[in-house]
Amino acid sequence: MPDLGPHAIFIFAAYGVAFAAVAALAFAIVADDRKQRRLLADLESRGIRRRSAVTGRAGEPARGPRP
Amino acid sequence: MPSLANPTRFLDLAGRLIPWLAVLTAILFGIGLYLAFFVAPPDYQQGETVRIMFVHVPAAWLAMSGYALIAVASLGTLIWRHPLADVAAKAAAPIGATFALIALVTGSLWGKPMWGTYWVWDARLTSMLVLFLLYLGLIALWQAIEEPGRAGRAAAILGLVGAINIPIIKFSVDWWNTLHQPASIVRVGAPTIDPSMLGALAVMALAFTLLFVLLHLIAMRAEILRRRVRAMQRTQVEHAALAET
Numbered sequence: 001m002p003d004l005g006p007h008a009i010f011i012f013a014a015y016g017v018a019f020a021a022v023a024a025l026a027f028a029i030v031a032d033d034r035k036q037r038r039l040l041a042d043l044e045s046r047g048i049r050r051r052s053a054v055t056g057r058a059g060e061p062a063r064g065p066r067p
Numbered sequence: 068m069p070s071l072a073n074p075t076r077f078l079d080l081a082g083r084l085i086p087w088l089a090v091l092t093a094i095l096f097g098i099g100l101y102l103a104f105f106v107a108p109p110d111y112q113q114g115e116t117v118r119i120m121f122v123h124v125p126a127a128w129l130a131m132s133g134y135a136l137i138a139v140a141s142l143g144t145l146i147w148r149h150p151l152a153d154v155a156a157k158a159a160a161p162i163g164a165t166f167a168l169i170a171l172v173t174g175s176l177w178g179k180p181m182w183g184t185y186w187v188w189d190a191r192l193t194s195m196l197v198l199f200l201l202y203l204g205l206i207a208l209w210q211a212i213e214e215p216g217r218a219g220r221a222a223a224i225l226g227l228v229g230a231i232n233i234p235i236i237k238f239s240v241d242w243w244n245t246l247h248q249p250a251s252i253v254r255v256g257a258p259t260i261d262p263s264m265l266g267a268l269a270v271m272a273l274a275f276t277l278l279f280v281l282l283h284l285i286a287m288r289a290e291i292l293r294r295r296v297r298a299m300q301r302t303q304v305e306h307a308a309l310a311e312t
Contacts, residue, residue, distance in 0.1 A: 002104065004115045007180040014119045014173040018126065021172075022278065025165045029286045036292035043299045048306075050298050 072150055074291045081284045088281040095274035102267035110264075119177040121267055125275035127170035130198060131233055133163030133279065137205070138230035141223035151287070153219030154294075156226060157209050158286035162279055164202035171195060182246055190239035191247035194232055201229040215294060 004011050103121040110117035136159050143152030174192065175185040186192065205222050212218035240249045260268070 002109075002115070004118070005109075007114065007116045010116060010176045010180050011118050014176040015122060017172045017176070018122045018169045021165050021169050025162065026282060028161075029282050029289065033285050033289040033292070036289045036296055039296045040292050040299070043296065043303070048299050048303050050295055050302065 074151060074154075077151060078288055078291060081288050085281065085284055085288075088277055088284070092274060092277040092281055095270060095277060099267065099271035099274045102270055107264045107267040108261075113181055116177055116180050117264065119173055120264070121271045123170060123173040123177060124268060125272040126166045126173065127195065128272060129275050129279050130163055130167035130170050130195070130202075131236060132276075133159050133166060134198060134201070134226075134230065134233055137163065137226045138233075141226035141230075144219050144223040145227070151291075153215065153223065154287050154290045155283070156205075156219070156222060158283055158290050160202055160205045160209070160222075162282050162286065164199060164206065166275075166279070167195065167199040167202055171199060178246075187246050189245040189247060190243040191236065191245050194236040194239050197232055198229075198236060201225075201232060205229075 099121065103118055107118070107121070109115045137156045140152045140156035140159070143149040144156065171192075174195075178187075179185050205225055208222045208225060209218050212221060239245060240247055
């Protein structure tokens with residue numbers, strides 16, 4: 001790494017803030033994704049189905065107006 | 068594209084893309100950071116602080132692009148009633164807000180050694196702050212209205228109204244006298260930035276773009292699943308009520 005001179009603290013702070021912000025965002029998004037997948041798997045394991053999944057024709061993906 | 072209107076097909080595609088995108092994003096960040104710190108030379112005027120550009124500029128671009136995505140998705144919600152449009156808009160808001168915050172903070176940290184101040188109320192900085200506040204407003208609106216359909220339509224209106232800020236940010240450096248430098252890359256004519264820095268900036272911009280797409284896909288998947296979970300929980304409650312009667 002080159003000598004970043006007298007303003008090195010500003011450069012490191014900028015990259016540090018960017019890394020921390022992205023890491024926090026990624027952690028929150030991945031944690032939410034895992035939580036929803038866990039909840040969905042739990043409901044499905046108890047035999048609960050979405051109404052659109054229940055009414056969908058055999059062999060076709062269930063279609064609903066909303067996700 | 069029409070097949071992506073089906074959330075189930077979207078989930079399948081997202082599941083296949085996410086691991087590849089994660090690997091590609093990590094590789095590009097590795098290359099980009101190497102170029103930014105070991106290959107790109109210091110600027111003849113700004114010295115080593117120009118290295119802040121490699122994170123500041125892509126973050127600002129993605130903050131603006133994220134809002135443009137929300138504006139297009141808002142049209143999708145209000146006009147075409149695309150089933151994934153409000154999911155895309157809702158998922159993009161926190162990501163765009165984070166990139167806007169990164170652009171503001173890194174710009175401030177770049178401004179102090181170069182301008183002698185962390186902040187001035189000039190047109191570019193202020194319009195960028197407005198963008199960040201618009202993102203927060205959208206997130207708050209989504210949180211305030213429980214029913215996703217209603218929340219989506221309300222947020223779509225705010226999303227479209229706020230889109231007027233995007234050209235203001237872009238052209239603020241031309242329309243007003245600002246401390247912020249004028250456009251040096253996306254401009255009429257060739258970029259004014261030296262090719263030795265442009266390469267590193269291009270790789271970092273691509274890495275940031277892939278990071279945005281990656282996080283957006285994961286957030287959209289989580290939102291689709293959240294709505295499914297809510298629908299199934301409602302079905303469960305209805306079945307329990309029927310069983311009691």
